[in-house]
Amino acid sequence: MTGIEINSSAIAERFMRYVQIDTQSDPKSDTHPSTEKQKNLSLLLAKELKEMGIKDAEMDEFGYVYATIPSNSEKKNIPIICFCSHVDTAPDCSGTDVKPILHKNYDGEDITLPDDTSQVLSPVVHPYLRNHIGDDIITASGKTLLGADDKSGVAAIMQAADFMMKNRSLKHGDIKILFTPDEEVGHGTAKLDMQKLGASFGYTLDGGEAGSLEDETFSADSATIIIHGVSTHPGYALNKLVNALKVAAEILHTLPTNEWAPEATEKKEGFVHPVRLEGIAEKATIEFIVRDFDTDKLKKYEERLKSIAEDAVSHYLGASMEFIVTEQYRNMKQVLDNYPQVAANAAIAINLAGLDVKTESIRGGTDGSKLSYMGLPCPNIFTGMQGIHSKLEWIGVKDMTKSAETIVHLSMIWEEKS
Numbered sequence: 001m002t003g004i005e006i007n008s009s010a011i012a013e014r015f016m017r018y019v020q021i022d023t024q025s026d027p028k029s030d031t032h033p034s035t036e037k038q039k040n041l042s043l044l045l046a047k048e049l050k051e052m053g054i055k056d057a058e059m060d061e062f063g064y065v066y067a068t069i070p071s072n073s074e075k076k077n078i079p080i081i082c083f084c085s086h087v088d089t090a091p092d093c094s095g096t097d098v099k100p101i102l103h104k105n106y107d108g109e110d111i112t113l114p115d116d117t118s119q120v121l122s123p124v125v126h127p128y129l130r131n132h133i134g135d136d137i138i139t140a141s142g143k144t145l146l147g148a149d150d151k152s153g154v155a156a157i158m159q160a161a162d163f164m165m166k167n168r169s170l171k172h173g174d175i176k177i178l179f180t181p182d183e184e185v186g187h188g189t190a191k192l193d194m195q196k197l198g199a200s201f202g203y204t205l206d207g208g209e210a211g212s213l214e215d216e217t218f219s220a221d222s223a224t225i226i227i228h229g230v231s232t233h234p235g236y237a238l239n240k241l242v243n244a245l246k247v248a249a250e251i252l253h254t255l256p257t258n259e260w261a262p263e264a265t266e267k268k269e270g271f272v273h274p275v276r277l278e279g280i281a282e283k284a285t286i287e288f289i290v291r292d293f294d295t296d297k298l299k300k301y302e303e304r305l306k307s308i309a310e311d312a313v314s315h316y317l318g319a320s321m322e323f324i325v326t327e328q329y330r331n332m333k334q335v336l337d338n339y340p341q342v343a344a345n346a347a348i349a350i351n352l353a354g355l356d357v358k359t360e361s362i363r364g365g366t367d368g369s370k371l372s373y374m375g376l377p378c379p380n381i382f383t384g385m386q387g388i389h390s391k392l393e394w395i396g397v398k399d400m401t402k403s404a405e406t407i408v409h410l411s412m413i414w415e416e417k418s
């Protein structure tokens with residue numbers, strides 16, 4: 001028996017309040033935050049943290065919330081750890097007028113969402129629903145996403161903070177709380193003040209199934225191929241014109257389809273993926289993303305891609321190409337391997353919350369990968385969110401509660417081990 005029990009109706013109520021605040025971010029905006037409305041939630045969070053007695057809680061001009069739960073331990077050498085979630089929701093699906101619905105004591109049947117009856121949440125498609133039979137789950141109403149990504153993380157951190165402030169006999173060091181805007185549009189760390197944050201290690205609360213702990217992400221580059229053709233008047237082009245669009249088409253046609261592509265890979269396999277093609281007869285550009293867990297493999301993939309492209313270009317006398325590689329982000333595991341206690345302590349905390357640990361690799365990036373390379377080694381912990389970025393997004397209240405309990409345990413473990 002662990003003694004840490006978070007009130008599940010309180011966290012459900014808190015979560016349902018937060019998701020009703022529209023915080024959708026905007027990839028086309030160049031302001032920070034990308035949408036002013038994200039500050040509506042951030043301001044509320046800063047206010048609620050203050051009401052808990054966390055004196056330094058504040059939101060800055062860019063919409064970041066910083067707060068410190070002060071140490072209550074006599075030990076002076078406890079590493080300062082940070083718990084982080086993002087307040088924004090994905091641009092892929094409306095976040096306006098979210099109406100969360102609490103389904104008490106879920107019976108295992110299909111759930112038809114009332115505001116759009118074509119939206120049916122079924123355990124056949126979402127088998128993880130079966131883990132929640134007899135428990136409470138929360139969905140949206142059919143017209144919007146729910147926003148469990150990542151307001152479940154926000155709610156878990158807030159509920160854990162409230163618990164720690166009310167139970168001062170539970171020993172911990174300085175605990176930093178960080179809420180960021182714009183994670184969904186790739187700018188979650190753009191205006192983050194690491195100095196001000198002042199933490200040594202961090203955890204994002206932005207993961208799925210209960211017990212999951214993600215300490216590995218892709219390493220990522222982009223590659224751009226620019227093809228130069230030879231342009232002439234098409235009426236007098238015999239043996240002169242070289243059409244860059246046709247060269248581009250040949251390059252794309254030559255790419256393998258049964259391997260080395262997102263639609264043909266899973267688990268630890270990497271890929272090369274064309275994401276954009278544009279051009280005219282004279283000049284065409286193809287943009288690719290290049291992904292693998294092993295950073296060294298990116299270079300091999302880029303060389304292979306380049307040689308496929310050069311071969312295609314060589315079939316067209318007079319055509320030429322440029323090949324440009326840009327680094328995007330790197331696998332956080334390369335950093336985390338130097339600080340094995342960060343993931344190890346999280347695994348202990350998950351166990352203490354009564355769950356088995358599922359160590360997973362993210363086939364993508366997280367703010368944690370950026371934070372890890374900014375000097376804050378930062379794996380990702382579950383909140384329970386499911387069906388994210390869609391109208392069928394849902395979450396089990398039990399999972400969110402366990403996520404908050406994991407945060408409290410983790411805070412105490414760092415104190416105990418110091």
Ligand SMILES: [Zn+2]
Binds near residue numbers: 086
């Ligand atoms: Zn997220």
